[in-house]
Amino acid sequence: MANRAAQALGIQSGLRRSAALALAANLQVAKRQPAQETALLGNLANWAMQFTPTVCLDPPTGLLLEIEGCLGYFKGLPRLLGLVVDGLQVLEIQVQHGLASTPLAASWFAQQGVIPATDWRQTLMQLPLAQLPWPPRLLQQLHDLGLRQFGELAGLPRSGMGLRFGTELLGLLDKAMGNEPDPRQPFVPAACFERYLELSWHIEQVEALGFVMRRLLLELAAFLHGRGLGVQHVVFRLAHEGGGQSELPIGFGKLTRSTGDMFAITRERLAGFRLTAPVHALVLKAETLHRLDAEAIGLFGDGQTQADLDLLHARLSARLGEAAVRQLACVADHRPERAWCMASDSATVPAPLPATRPGWLLAKPIALAIRNGQPWHGELLTLLSPAERIESGWWEGESVARDYFQAGGPSGRRYWIYRQRIDGAWFLHGLFA
Amino acid sequence: MHAALAEVLKHPAIWRGDGLYRANTEAIDCFHPELAAILPGGGWPKAAVTELLTHRPGCGELRLLLPALARLTQSGQRVLLISPPHIPYPPAWQSAGVDMRYLTWISASTPSDTLWASEQALREPACGAVVSWLKQPLGDQPARRLQLAAEKGGGCGFVLREAHGSIYPSPLALRLSVAAVAGGVTIHVLKRRGAPHHHPVFLPHISPARYPAYGQSHHAVASFTPTRSAARSTEPRPHVG
8 A cells, every 4th residue: 555645656556665666765665564454443433433323344444434314413415524534634544435325335436535426326337347346356357358347247137147257246236236235233332442553663762652652642532532532541551672561651630532632741741751661562541431522611611721721730740740739728727737738629718817827838847046035047036926826736646835926037037936835945837928 | 392203102112211111011910009100011011921039938029929919819810839939828828818729839849840830831821820939040041931931821920039149131021129128028120121220119018016817806905915924934025016
């Protein structure tokens, strides 16, 4: 098979390698990977579920969509075709498509890239026999009989044709023309997404790994899009040279199926990732799939802002670590170090404390030296406020008995200090900024 | 001045070196009238990064920023604190009017992560303000990157850094230095668009006496009595109430 650039240079399937290289010296020749093609076809079938519930696999490379029932929903054939073609372009997959009332004829048309202009039967009759996916021997026989177009073959007497070529050919003709039913096994979508990618070269750099991961995420996005699903968590499993394996779990912070969002977070996660050995294969696995289309959309358009923020948070926590991105909240507790907490959700406790609190709290109180009978912290501290006594927590074993003061120094800075009631020691606990 | 010339000078794109630059500067209210009078646009500039040089943490930087941050969170805009020097203490921030649901605390372990997180956050239009604390001088290139990110996102960027005297050049348009003095905070405008401003602005502390809890309400009376005894029980101490 040749891509468009190669076809433009005159390269076709069936050409010898040496001949092809003579036509294009910088031709890249890759081995076909049937397993990969089957997996990709399966994912495309999942993607195509967004257009119709009846999708059939037409191995090795075909996909049949039954669209008659969906034309009304998609407001006509041209629009539906446009959606399919645009969607495939986003997926960076090159396709040919065809259209007919029977699956077999549609499959043949697709292999030629024929879209019937008016009557599909007429187009079928004019289809060149030489291009049909039939055994070469049969095609040669037909050619020797002087048959060039499908119509000429279909016009021959059935009895003689059955004797000469066997009844299978008759069956094919009938199925293609719609004279005989051609039931197909509908595609059953998978319960989870798993995609294995064997690389034809070994990846040693994280950046290059990013490209491959983007490719896999693109397929995941297509899979999810077709099914109206989203993921919150995926795992990349890397197979290393020499048999080792490593895992790269990635959390997106929210349900998503946008390739851009997923890749943005993956890239940050990769930035802090070190490859222990070259990678020769990788697997993208998304085990838990959630319904995404059922999510309510905000009436006033706050949804997008919130989505952007969620993505920002997810990116930040992907690079800096889960614990680095925090929400804060007040807790109704008298002990200053217990009066706040990390809140993951937006649960707020209204804590209108009667007393003043400093803007900065030290994670650990600093013991203060005493000079001339006054606490000292780089400068002599003078008490500015009356004491606020806090005695609490004895029932939890973390008893606190302190007198808190605001204090100031000659520099003008103001501190929140306390004196422990047990031993009279002074500590710095906060800064008024 | 000729009337026609005066008419021409009204054009927003014309900047005169002897005045305060006001054209095309969108700003949010800083809630300090004395400071607003000398800031271009009359407040903290939007879509720009402002540098605040402090001597040490706790010398009045929150006094300066909290009113504006509180207003942003109240209007539902996100405020991000990146690598603050200490724990932003929720009881104090909440009583200053900050809606804690819209405040995010991000701790980055390395200077490059701090810069990276600041740039990412500034680029996000949903962020109203991004306040970053840096430990090292902000180089020319990172400063430009942050400025570009702020222009893209449209939020207010603040970079806080401890500086001890040495002033290095910076491409940022507005640079202030904050210092604690007896009774309040002084702010020097190191650099702004327009004519330089050499006189520091003084913002007095909200002294304990001005807090409603200590000043007017009965709490003050109730809590004052034990203090005297506490102070007496140890030894006499200078006490400015």
